[in-house]
Amino acid sequence: MIEVRHLTKSFGSQRILDNVDLQIESGESAVIIGRSGGGKSVLLKHLIALLKPDSGEVLVDGESIIPMNERQLLRVREKFGMVFQGAALFDSMTVEENVAFPLMRKKNFTQAEMDRRVAAALDMVDLPGTQKKKPAELSGGMRKRVGLARAIIYEPRIILYDEPTTGLDPIMSDSIDKLIIRVRDQLKVTSVVVTHDMRSARRVGNHVFMLHNKRIHASGPPEEIFASQDPIVRQFIDGVADEKETIL
Amino acid sequence: MNFLASTWVGIWLTGLGRIAMLTRETVLSLFTFKARWRDLLYQMYFIGIKSQSVVIVTGAFTGMVLGAQTYFQFHKVKMDTATLAVVSVSMCDELGPVLTALMVAGRVGAAIAAEIGTMRVTEQIDALRTLATHPVDYLVVPRLLAAHAALPLLTLEAIAVGIGSCYVVGVYLLGIDPAFLWDNALKYTHDVDIVIGFSKAFIFGGIIAMISCYKGMTCPMGAEGVGKATTEAVVYSSITILISNFFLTLIIGKLVGLL
Ligand SMILES: Nc1ncnc2c1ncn2[C@@H]1O[C@H](COP(=O)(O)OP(=O)(O)OP(=O)(O)O)[C@@H](O)[C@H]1O
Ligand SMILES: [Mg+2]
Numbered sequence: 093m094i095e096v097r098h099l100t101k102s103f104g105s106q107r108i109l110d111n112v113d114l115q116i117e118s119g120e121s122a123v124i125i126g127r128s129g130g131g132k133s134v135l136l137k138h139l140i141a142l143l144k145p146d147s148g149e150v151l152v153d154g155e156s157i158i159p160m161n162e163r164q165l166l167r168v169r170e171k172f173g174m175v176f177q178g179a180a181l182f183d184s185m186t187v188e189e190n191v192a193f194p195l196m197r198k199k200n201f202t203q204a205e206m207d208r209r210v211a212a213a214l215d216m217v218d219l220p221g222t223q224k225k226k227p228a229e230l231s232g233g234m235r236k237r238v239g240l241a242r243a244i245i246y247e248p249r250i251i252l253y254d255e256p257t258t259g260l261d262p263i264m265s266d267s268i269d270k271l272i273i274r275v276r277d278q279l280k281v282t283s284v285v286v287t288h289d290m291r292s293a294r295r296v297g298n299h300v301f302m303l304h305n306k307r308i309h310a311s312g313p314p315e316e317i318f319a320s321q322d323p324i325v326r327q328f329i330d331g332v333a334d335e336k337e338t339i340l
Numbered sequence: 341m342n343f344l345a346s347t348w349v350g351i352w353l354t355g356l357g358r359i360a361m362l363t364r365e366t367v368l369s370l371f372t373f374k375a376r377w378r379d380l381l382y383q384m385y386f387i388g389i390k391s392q393s394v395v396i397v398t399g400a401f402t403g404m405v406l407g408a409q410t411y412f413q414f415h416k417v418k419m420d421t422a423t424l425a426v427v428s429v430s431m432c433d434e435l436g437p438v439l440t441a442l443m444v445a446g447r448v449g450a451a452i453a454a455e456i457g458t459m460r461v462t463e464q465i466d467a468l469r470t471l472a473t474h475p476v477d478y479l480v481v482p483r484l485l486a487a488h489a490a491l492p493l494l495t496l497e498a499i500a501v502g503i504g505s506c507y508v509v510g511v512y513l514l515g516i517d518p519a520f521l522w523d524n525a526l527k528y529t530h531d532v533d534i535v536i537g538f539s540k541a542f543i544f545g546g547i548i549a550m551i552s553c554y555k556g557m558t559c560p561m562g563a564e565g566v567g568k569a570t571t572e573a574v575v576y577s578s579i580t581i582l583i584s585n586f587f588l589t590l591i592i593g594k595l596v597g598l599l
Binding site (some may be wrong): 137140142162163165166167169170172173174176178180181182183184193194197242243 | 365368455458459462463464466467469470471472473474476
């Protein structure tokens with residue numbers, strides 16, 4: 093279980109998150125939606141303590157992770173996998189080495205076992221046979237899927253996805269959504285998905301949080317959120333922009 | 341307090357504090373962490389083997405020019421055969437370690453800062469952290485160990501090449517009597533000179549690795565940030581090497597005097 097209490101974060105004088113509270117149960121998949129630049133990635137990075145808040149608490153399985161130092165956090169982070177918005181692959185390594193990286197640290201795998209697992213993970217994200225390629229030789233969407241393979245290969249208990257389907261074609265998005273659902277149901281993973289894609293939010297989420305104006309504006313099961321009459325939620329879901337008067 | 345922190349003294353002190361924290365973290369990691377052999381070997385290859393051409397050229401031409409210049413001066417007072425002794429002692433004590441370290445700082449320090457800096461701005465270091473890997477264990481420790489191991493060996497190489505090339509220039513170009521030349525060099529170069537060169541090189545290796553890693557890890561965001569970090573890594577490493585060399589000479593001189 094992940095619990096965020098009164099989280100506040102500023103960069104310089106710019107307040108990004110103001111008193112954010114949320115609670116994600118084990119085995120549940122939470123979806124975080126919100127405007128671009130609204131602080132979704134920043135919030136997600138707090139859940140795994142890549143960023144430290146100005147004030148507030150983050151509890152993972154009842155344990156407060158904010159006061160921990162980098163070395164103590166290693167133990168907590170073993171539970172986590174994270175898919176970065178920009179993939180964040182190690183560009184000096186091949187795809188194979190990237191995906192096998194988390195396994196390499198656990199010494200009890202034979203080379204054959206490792207190869208088998210890497211191949212299986214790459215198959216899951218529809219990238220068979222790309223083992224020997226360097227990240228620079230892949231397209232943006234392919235890189236993102238390699239990042240996904242790297243995050244799920246060691247079967248972590250909590251997976252954070254930062255816009256896993258952005259930049260993918262509709263068919264691939266659909267297959268990634270299904271993968272997220274499969275991983276959640278088969279491995280009993282807690283997932284936190286940041287997305288702009290309303291279709292995938294509706295399908296993947298058990299619980300939707302909408303981040304608006306530095307705080308959680310609305311939260312609830314997807315049916316409730318998508319039927320909401322709140323004007324801000326409606327505007328976001330229907331995707332209507334405010335009228336702009338001037339042209340340059 | 342805030343006023344102090346915003347002046348350059350404050351910034352400088354903050355930097356020193358941070359680099360001390362990084363060093364502490366690295367030392368802790370050295371005692372608890374089993375560095376992966378593969379990473380360590382790769383860094384040794386990159387820092388040690390790949391730096392050889394630069395170091396050999398530096399050693400050779402320094403030895404030759406120092407030999408020629410010493411000969412020109414000593415010839416006036418008929419001390420030609422002391423030429424190699426001067427070159428050998430100064431190569432061992434000062435020029436070998438310092439010039440090697442400066443060349444390696446330019447080559448390796450820049451590469452380390454640029455690599456780690458790029459990893460930082462492309463979130464690869466964050467990715468490491470989410471994969472439950474401490475960036476210090478994975479990035480800093482292998483580079484520090486490799487630099488500590490490589491620099492003394494490279495220095496030894498530079499010293500040997502420098503003395504050798506001075507000998508060649510002295511005997512074949514300037515016509516100094518080889519027997520007396522060699523005899524004098526052996527007479528005035530002591531074991532302790534080699535030890536001094538070795539220990540300085542060991543320390544300079546640590547300076548290059550720590551400053552370059554620090555600059556990479558604290559690299560400002562963006563391409564410009566990586567460029568800045570790279571430049572600063574080379575400049576600060578070089579300056580630190582030159583300044584600390586003076587104090588090392590004093591300290592080691594005192595220690596040797598006491599022994
Ligand atoms: N390291 C940082 N330093 C300074 N400001 C930052 C930093 N990271 C994020 N911000 C700011 O925080 C705000 C929120 O950024 P964030 O990346 O969380 O947005 P987001 O909701 O993920 O947007 P998107 O959907 O476009 O990815 C932005 O205004 C950004 O300028
Ligand atoms: Mg984002």
